[in-house]
Amino acid sequence: MASELLKHTLLFWAWLLVQVLVLNNVAVGGVVPQIYLLYLLTLPFETPKWLLLALGFGLGLSIDLFTDSVGVHTSACLWMALARPLVLDLVGSREGYETGTLPRMRDYGLVWFLRYAGTLTLVHHLVLYLFLEFSFAALGKVLSNTLLGGFLSMSLMVVLQLFAPSVKPRKKGRLI
Amino acid sequence: MRKLLEFVIRFHFTIMFLLLQTVALVVMLRDDEAKRETVLSSANAVSGYFYENFNFITEYFSLRAKNDALAEENTRYRNTYLRSYREKVPSVESVRDSLLTQKYYYLSARVINNSVNSPHNYLTLDKGRLDGIQPDMGVVSATGIVGVVRAVSDHYASVISVLNQKLRVSAKIKKNGYYGSLYWQGQSHTLATLMEIPNHVEIAVGDTIVTSGYSVIFPEGETIGVISDFRQDAGDSFFEIDVELSTNFKNLSYVYVVGNLHREEQIELEEGTENGQ
Numbered sequence: 393m394a395s396e397l398l399k400h401t402l403l404f405w406a407w408l409l410v411q412v413l414v415l416n417n418v419a420v421g422g423v424v425p426q427i428y429l430l431y432l433l434t435l436p437f438e439t440p441k442w443l444l445l446a447l448g449f450g451l452g453l454s455i456d457l458f459t460d461s462v463g464v465h466t467s468a469c470l471w472m473a474l475a476r477p478l479v480l481d482l483v484g485s486r487e488g489y490e491t492g493t494l495p496r497m498r499d500y501g502l503v504w505f506l507r508y509a510g511t512l513t514l515v516h517h518l519v520l521y522l523f524l525e526f527s528f529a530a531l532g533k534v535l536s537n538t539l540l541g542g543f544l545s546m547s548l549m550v551v552l553q554l555f556a557p558s559v560k561p562r563k564k565g566r567l568i
Numbered sequence: 569m570r571k572l573l574e575f576v577i578r579f580h581f582t583i584m585f586l587l588l589q590t591v592a593l594v595v596m597l598r599d600d601e602a603k604r605e606t607v608l609s610s611a612n613a614v615s616g617y618f619y620e621n622f623n624f625i626t627e628y629f630s631l632r633a634k635n636d637a638l639a640e641e642n643t644r645y646r647n648t649y650l651r652s653y654r655e656k657v658p659s660v661e662s663v664r665d666s667l668l669t670q671k672y673y674y675l676s677a678r679v680i681n682n683s684v685n686s687p688h689n690y691l692t693l694d695k696g697r698l699d700g701i702q703p704d705m706g707v708v709s710a711t712g713i714v715g716v717v718r719a720v721s722d723h724y725a726s727v728i729s730v731l732n733q734k735l736r737v738s739a740k741i742k743k744n745g746y747y748g749s750l751y752w753q754g755q756s757h758t759l760a761t762l763m764e765i766p767n768h769v770e771i772a773v774g775d776t777i778v779t780s781g782y783s784v785i786f787p788e789g790e791t792i793g794v795i796s797d798f799r800q801d802a803g804d805s806f807f808e809i810d811v812e813l814s815t816n817f818k819n820l821s822y823v824y825v826v827g828n829l830h831r832e833e834q835i836e837l838e839e840g841t842e843n844g845q
Contacts, residue, residue, distance in 0.1 A: 463596025
């Protein structure tokens with residue numbers, strides 16, 4: 393339990409710093425890929441809902457403090473944390489989720505991950521750019537940024553997921 | 569009471585979401601550009617620490633370019649150095665000039681965090697309150713204006729960039745003195761817009777735009793950029809002028825923070841005049 397706590401605290405800081413120190417300096421078409429979402433996306437299935445919200449709030453607020461955008465990333469992460477249990481239900485794999493697995497590409501495949509992470513990334517980005525522009529007049533820009541940003545973030549997340557370490561050795565010799 | 573408790577337990581997820589979202593919204597809406605809480609800005613000790621140390625590494629990637637820029641700036645100052653001028657009438661002794669008193673002073677600082685991609689961009693500097701930096705000081709680079717200090721902590725300062733839709737800078741056309749207000753529309757990190765110049769004023773592409781010196785923030789005549797294009801809407805009596813910014817915001821490392829020794833005096837006088845009407 394203590395080691396889990398330590399692991400997740402380290403992960404929290406790692407994603408936060410990678411985002412603010414490295415990725416915030418990378419922009420394609422004026423849009424920054426948001427890779428730190430991977431932290432919230434890959435939290436264990438059993439994570440209590442209130443903890444999801446608390447972690448989303450904490451991570452979003454930390455990003456905001458680094459980028460002088462008070463409340464913007466916080467709100468985006470909150471909406472994402474709100475939607476996560478719902479989306480997990482919607483894109484549920486046929487056999488349900490196995491204990492000991494994580495919601496990530498390595499465990500449930502590319503197509504599942506694209507549907508799961510894609511939906512949540514769009515939710516996050518839509519709220520993010522809506523709050524960042526803070527006007528419905530700029531709706532066109534909000535939507536185009538959401539789509540471009542979503543595409544960039546997802547591409548990067550998929551690539552990073554290829555290098556994800558396995559937590560437990562996977563069951564072998566499964567009958568097909 | 570029990571029903572209420574049951575309700576809270578049953579919908580704790582939604583209730584918690586609404587509470588936290590409200591907190592985020594309140595902080596966001598109460599966020600005053602002019603006086604932001606230092607804790608809520610990138611000038612806070614934690615992000616300042618990380619930005620500073622990371623900058624220590626990344627700085628090495630552009631040392632050559634920065635050296636070139638500094639050398640160029642030094643050359644410019646050497647050219648205005650008093651010793652570089654020979655007196656035209658050798659017999660006259662130069663006297664110490666007592667007619668001028670200092671009004672502005674400059675502090676150098678290093679940019680440790682910078683963004684150009686948001687509609688509201690900010691920079692973080694490695695100097696803060698203990699180094700003499702205060703909110704509302706102007707920030708300029710060797711090539712032009714950069715922004716205005718917005719929040720300071722002991723060792724760091726957060727600067728609202730010219731590339732921020734919330735900042736207005738009082739600017740004038742250098743050749744004829746007509747002034748207007750300059751702001752960023754968010755299109756590109758090289759372009760800002762100058763408004764309120766009446767359409768009878770003669771302007772041309774390539775004219776230099778400088779600070780007006782009417783506010784207490786920037787000295788008069790700091791370079792902002794040059795006119796790259798201008799339009800005039802039908803029925804409108806003002807130009808909309810595109811200004812190509814002379815500061816390269818993608819490549820900022822050393823900047824100067826401008827202090828105004830007469831700041832309090834001017835503000836006091838102006839406020840007194842306004843209230844006394």
